[in-house]
Amino acid sequence: MSYCAAVADVRLTSLTKVFDGVTAVDDVSLHIADHDFMILLGPSGCGKSTLLRMIAGLEDPTSGDVLIGGARMNDIEPKQRDVAMVFQSYALYPHKTVQANIEFPLKVRGVSKPERAEQALHAATTLGLSEYLDRKPGQLSGGQRQRVALARAIVRRPAVFCMDEPLSNLDAKLRGETRAELVALHARLASTFVYVTHDQVEAMTMGTHVAVMSRGRLEQVGTPQEVYDRPASVFVAQFIGTPPMNVLPPGLADASRYIVGIRPEHLMLESTAAVRATVSLVEHLGHETLVHARITDRDEVPAVVARLEANGSAPGVGDEVGLAFPATHLHRFDPETSRRIDDRSAVSAAPGAPAGAGVEERA
Amino acid sequence: MSRRWRDAPLAVAFLAPSLAVLGAFVLYPLGRAMWLGHQRCGATGGNCQSNGWDQYIDVFRSDEFQQAFSVTVRFALLTVPVGLALGIGLAVLADKHLRGMGFFRTVFSSTVATSVAVASLMWFFLLNPSVGVLADWIGGVAKDPGLLRDESTALWAVAVSSIWANLGFTFIVVTAGLQSIPADLYESAYVDGAGGWMRFSNVTIPMLGPTLLFAGVVLTSRAFQSYGEFDLLTGGGPNGSTTSLTYLVYGNNSIIKNNDGLQAAVAVLLFLVLLVLSVLQIRGLERRVHYGN
Numbered sequence: 001m002s003y004c005a006a007v008a009d010v011r012l013t014s015l016t017k018v019f020d021g022v023t024a025v026d027d028v029s030l031h032i033a034d035h036d037f038m039i040l041l042g043p044s045g046c047g048k049s050t051l052l053r054m055i056a057g058l059e060d061p062t063s064g065d066v067l068i069g070g071a072r073m074n075d076i077e078p079k080q081r082d083v084a085m086v087f088q089s090y091a092l093y094p095h096k097t098v099q100a101n102i103e104f105p106l107k108v109r110g111v112s113k114p115e116r117a118e119q120a121l122h123a124a125t126t127l128g129l130s131e132y133l134d135r136k137p138g139q140l141s142g143g144q145r146q147r148v149a150l151a152r153a154i155v156r157r158p159a160v161f162c163m164d165e166p167l168s169n170l171d172a173k174l175r176g177e178t179r180a181e182l183v184a185l186h187a188r189l190a191s192t193f194v195y196v197t198h199d200q201v202e203a204m205t206m207g208t209h210v211a212v213m214s215r216g217r218l219e220q221v222g223t224p225q226e227v228y229d230r231p232a233s234v235f236v237a238q239f240i241g242t243p244p245m246n247v248l249p250p251g252l253a254d255a256s257r258y259i260v261g262i263r264p265e266h267l268m269l270e271s272t273a274a275v276r277a278t279v280s281l282v283e284h285l286g287h288e289t290l291v292h293a294r295i296t297d298r299d300e301v302p303a304v305v306a307r308l309e310a311n312g313s314a315p316g317v318g319d320e321v322g323l324a325f326p327a328t329h330l331h332r333f334d335p336e337t338s339r340r341i342d343d344r345s346a347v348s349a350a351p352g353a354p355a356g357a358g359v360e361e362r363a
Numbered sequence: 364m365s366r367r368w369r370d371a372p373l374a375v376a377f378l379a380p381s382l383a384v385l386g387a388f389v390l391y392p393l394g395r396a397m398w399l400g401h402q403r404c405g406a407t408g409g410n411c412q413s414n415g416w417d418q419y420i421d422v423f424r425s426d427e428f429q430q431a432f433s434v435t436v437r438f439a440l441l442t443v444p445v446g447l448a449l450g451i452g453l454a455v456l457a458d459k460h461l462r463g464m465g466f467f468r469t470v471f472s473s474t475v476a477t478s479v480a481v482a483s484l485m486w487f488f489l490l491n492p493s494v495g496v497l498a499d500w501i502g503g504v505a506k507d508p509g510l511l512r513d514e515s516t517a518l519w520a521v522a523v524s525s526i527w528a529n530l531g532f533t534f535i536v537v538t539a540g541l542q543s544i545p546a547d548l549y550e551s552a553y554v555d556g557a558g559g560w561m562r563f564s565n566v567t568i569p570m571l572g573p574t575l576l577f578a579g580v581v582l583t584s585r586a587f588q589s590y591g592e593f594d595l596l597t598g599g600g601p602n603g604s605t606t607s608l609t610y611l612v613y614g615n616n617s618i619i620k621n622n623d624g625l626q627a628a629v630a631v632l633l634f635l636v637l638l639v640l641s642v643l644q645i646r647g648l649e650r651r652v653h654y655g656n
Contacts, residue, residue, distance in 0.1 A: 058550050079556025091551035095569040104565070105555040152555075 008069050008082070008159030008192045009034045010055055015064035017050050024050040026216035027064070032209075037186050037193040039207035039224075041200060043239070047216040048196045049164055055194055056085045056162045068160060079108070081160070084153035088165040090145045092137040098124070098148050099133040105156045123155040126185075143174045150182075154189060163195045167202065179205055200240050204228065212236050230331075234338040237261045237331060243290060246304040250335060252295070253325040258332040258341055264290065264307040266329035269315065273322030277304065279315045289314045293321055393634070399627035411624050422628040427618060430603060431611040431629075432636070434518065438607060439586035441522040442529070446582055447575065449526065450533025455567065457534075458541045468538070475531030479591035486524035487511070487596055511597050514604040521592050521605055528592070529585060533578050540574030541567070572652035580644050587637050590614075608633045 010032040017025040025047040032038040040048040053059040054066055057078030066073045073081050084105070092101050102120040111119070124130045127147040137145050146166060153161055167175045167182075183206050186193050197203060203210045204224045212219040212227060212235075220232035231237035231245070238244040238261075245261045252275065253260040269291065277293035280303050288310050292303045304323065308314055315321050332341040401418055404411040422428050453471045457464055474482065489497040492509035499506075504513050510520040544566065552562045568575075590609040593599055599606035599616045611617050612629050619625040 056554055058554065077556075078554040083554065085551065085554045087547045087551060089545065089547055091545070091547040093548065093566065093569070095572070096565075104552070104557075108552075108556040108561055156555075 009036075010038075010160060010192060010194065011065075011067040011070075012051070012055070013065045013067070015051065015054060015066065016062050017047070017054060017059060018062045023216050025054070025061075028213075028216075028218050029064075030211055030218060030221060032192060032194060034192055035190055037183070037195065037206060037208045039203040039210045040194065040196045040213060041198070041203040041210050041239075042213035042219075043198055046213040048198075048213050051213070052162050052164055052194060052196045055160070056083050057081050058085075082158050083160045083162055084156065084158040086149050086153050086161065086163040086166045088168055090137075090149040090166075090169075092145055092148055092152075094137050096136070097133065098129060098135050098137070098140070101137065101148055102129075102133075102151045102155050105152060109156065119155055120151075123151040126154065126188075127151045142170055143178065146170060146178065150185070154185070157189075158191065160192045160194065161189075163193065165197055166195075168197070168199070175202075182206060200242070204240070212239060214239075230340065231261070232340050234259060234261070234333045237333070243305045243307075245331065247333075248304070249301060252298070252301070253330060254327070256332060257335065259335050259338070260325070261331035261333065262325055262329055264305040266326060267304060267306040268324040268326060269293075269306055269308070269321045270324040271322050273324040275323040275325075277321055277323050279317050279319045279321060282314055282317055284310070284314075286310060291315060291321075293323065295323070296320075396627045396634075397631050399623055400631045401628070402624040404622050404624040407621055418624060418628050419632065422625060423632055427606075427611065428608075428629060428632070431606050431608045434603075434605060435587055435607045435609075438518060438522055438525070438589065439583055441519065442525050442586045443579060443582045445522075446526045446529050446533055447578060449530055450537050450578065451571070451575075453530070453534050454537035454541055455563070458538065471534045472531045472538075474528055475535060477528060477531070479528060480595060482528040483524055483592050483595035486520075486527070490520055490596075512601055514601050517597050517601060517605045521596050524596060525586070525589055525592050529582060533582065536574055536578045537571065540571045544570045576645070576648050576652050579648070580641055583640060583644065584637055587633065587640070608636075 010030075012028055012030045012032075015025055015028045015030075016023065028047075028051060030038075040051060042048045050059060054061050055068075057073065057076065061074060068081055068083070078085075093104065096104070099117070099120050102123055103116040106116045106119060121130060121133070124133055127150055129144065129147055129151055132140060132144060132148075137148065140148065146169070149166065167178055170178060179202060182193075182195075186206075195202075195206065207224055209221060210224050210227050211221045214235045220227055220236045222230075227236060228240055231240060234247055238247060241263060243264050245263050246267060247259060247261045250257050250259060253262065276296040278296060279291055279293050281290075281292035283290040283292075289308045289312075291306045291308060291314060293306070294303045295301050306323075333339060334341055399411075400422075401413060401416045402411040403414045403418055457468050457471055489495050490510050492498050492506050492512070495509075498509065501510070504510065504516060510516045548566050548570070549562055552566055557565065587607075588609055589607060590613060593605050593607050593610045594614060597605040599610045599614045606614065606617065608629060611619065612626050612633070614620065619629070
């Protein structure tokens, strides 16, 4: 019997996983709505893959619940969860042909041979694989293997797709193309996708929602734009965005007692600004120029980065510049907790305020 | 002079040690045995003379060779499939991350460190009709005349001893093969709903292909070359029912034991049989074996 529900939302409540005394996932509660494309984003070892494996049924939670379509799944076998999984290594059976690989989930379910062949052909056609059905995985390119893994996942039309960094073995060009195809596939299948990645570009471009994780805990959940525009912590602020947000100790960018963050595109270089810095590196990227500068007499503060338009004039290495911090673009974080402070009225914005003593807080 | 020829002396120098060992211990004895095999000797083994190469054909056609060949083939058919199946079974059982599994792995692989002589002696006592524990349990023909002394059971009894002695080797080889199978293949099959048997038949066995081919060829070769078990357990008897080809060559009770020419001829024929068999096994099975990407 299948526990496939009409509504395939995934709800995790206080989910914790401990391996030999090491907490991989720490009290995570998350709701993934039906048809959502949820990205679990975080650095290596943050627990995102473990979380995904608990949803798929490959790991048992130490405590907390996994609910799919409202039904508690903790003790339910993976095959009854109506979940398909795409692995980073693709996990294709090297001794089986592409067709046999795609058919395997149907064969396990006792689907008749003609029906299997028909559904496999349909899935293969959807992913542009119909010419390769007789080949073995070893005869395919990385991108084609990745498609076979996807075809094997979609062939039985699961309610929830779990994907564990499925693009990380592809080269940059193919990764870009496949990102767009996965988004199109999500729209076509109208299923719930849970997608693990450490690549913020994938998170920003593919997900309808992003759950950012660090050290087993959930840092923030929101749409990609929300997470970018209003990062909930210093960690999220620096993890999302390339180059990352500049994070400055209290008293440097304004007169508040908070840690201040500013995106490189909002940091202004003004000759009259009070905060002085020396340009340490200029990167011309064609469509934009990144200027790295070290703040004068504040060696403990890492270089800040300003993003300039490519056609504007950029300073040279060694030039002294002034740094201006527009108040409307400042993000403030509590020095104790590193969490976002939203009460802006408490802050007297003073761009270019003199540098004061402060401890830099970094995630 | 091309570079290929300029480098030739250096290549020969590098190969010389291996060639010397191969020549002294493989090629020379093989050539010597082939030469000896065509010589016809007197009844007492002396007075050997070259007299054409017909002796090989005569030996091949003889009843003694045919019977020993039949015994050897039946012995291989008994020991190889059962040995492989048991090795796979034990290796799969021990391939679990459970507490104390190291102990079982050690026990299962221990026969690798047991010599054929010790293993045979152990089974000789276990099956001995008067003092053997197994003989007591089994009763019937095991008590009188004894499994090793009855024509219909002797080969089976020797086969059991041989399977036991080779089990450690098969276990270790299959365990190594199992550990090289990526865990995510099992996980993928598990998420797709495959139960234990489906995972075993669709992942484990196909992925073990190269390992099983290797173990099968080695076990077959060992079965054809088994000597100690036959010598110590049955002495080729009763009534020639356990006279294998190797026993026919070396055995104390062999009817050609004093005839160097005939012994060499049988040995060379055994070599040819094994050569053909190994080529057939590898050619026949290799197409069905997957060697990874």
